Amino acid sequence: MTTKAFPTCDVLSTITGTLMSEIGGVYEVLNFMTGESVFTHQIPRISREATPVVLKLHPELEATISEADQVTPENYMTWLATWEERYGKTITVPQMTIGEHERIDPLSELAEKVSPDKIVVVSP
Template sequence: MSSPTTKIFPVDAVMSTVTGILVSEAGIGCIYEVLNWMTGESVYTHQIPRISREAAPVLIALYPDMQSAIDEASQVNGDNWREWLATWRARYGDEIAVPVMNIAQHERIDPMSELVEMVSPERIVTIGVDKP
């Protein structure tokens, strides 16, 4: 059996992605990077929760003990996030190999269609740019 295509990411980016708790000093951009890699798409902000839920079982399949990190995330707050990040670094190291998701693991949904499902269409403003 061949191994999935993977890319190395900082542990704080991966933990932020799967736990839903931002524990990266790099900010939310790291979550976009992980999910963009895993999906092969350019992920929009409103898609992050859904795609992160899709990504978690994929990563847990490679790292079964990662479920405990997800469970522990409910204890993370603004005062102790650095301690939790140190715990997770001790478990996984500074970096984690992240696989690309396949079609069975990730549902591709047009970002604008998905947004319309989430909010009233009259609340969406689309801005077009005329090309010179």
Template sequence: MTETRDFHLGDILTITTEFMVTPNGVDGIYQILNWMTGDNLFTHQLPRATRECAPDLLRQHPDLAAVTVPAFGDDEREVWAWLDEQVRRYGETRPVAPLHPDGHTRIDPLTELRMIAPHVPVIGVEIPPTTEETNHA
């Protein structure tokens, strides 16, 4: 049996609709995508992981495919009122299983950054081990 973890509906809808409706902010996005991919994603990797995870989330919860996000005005309260309505309709949390290992491509974060933005200089910094780390080695 596949292990699952419960996530807020807003976290799931943020991935499936690509609209930021998570009450947990960017932390909610990191949590669900890291859980599903088994990775420790960097910010620039979130869009790719979203594209990998969204179809599987809709496979796990096909009823959520019917959810469409309306055009909101400038009032953030509209977003939260809409999300509250979705929570009443679909439930506050849903169990989410990780992707199959073949469902996520692991790419070194610096390599991926160079792929996305080859013109951006990437400067590596070597941090020497602390005395405590050296003593435990």
């Protein structure tokens, strides 16, 4: 199993759905776990896939999912400090297997969410 350590705030943002850091950290976690370059509209689906994978390796993180309901813009730093004290400054996550992650073409997935006539593909 290939794993990599990421800042606690980024991993918990990924599995709880409560942003505790800059969004770039969530991209980094999910890009590593999937081996892909994740698009913004894919984050919710892939985070749902990633959560049980992370919890399998770290079942102690289960508590953060319900605790995240209490996080507000005013108290998120207190929660982050609590979680870093509890779990450390970094959390190791594994890469997902083909059985854990469904690879979907990002543009096809976007077309499922919005009308294809609203999608503009820009090539460099």
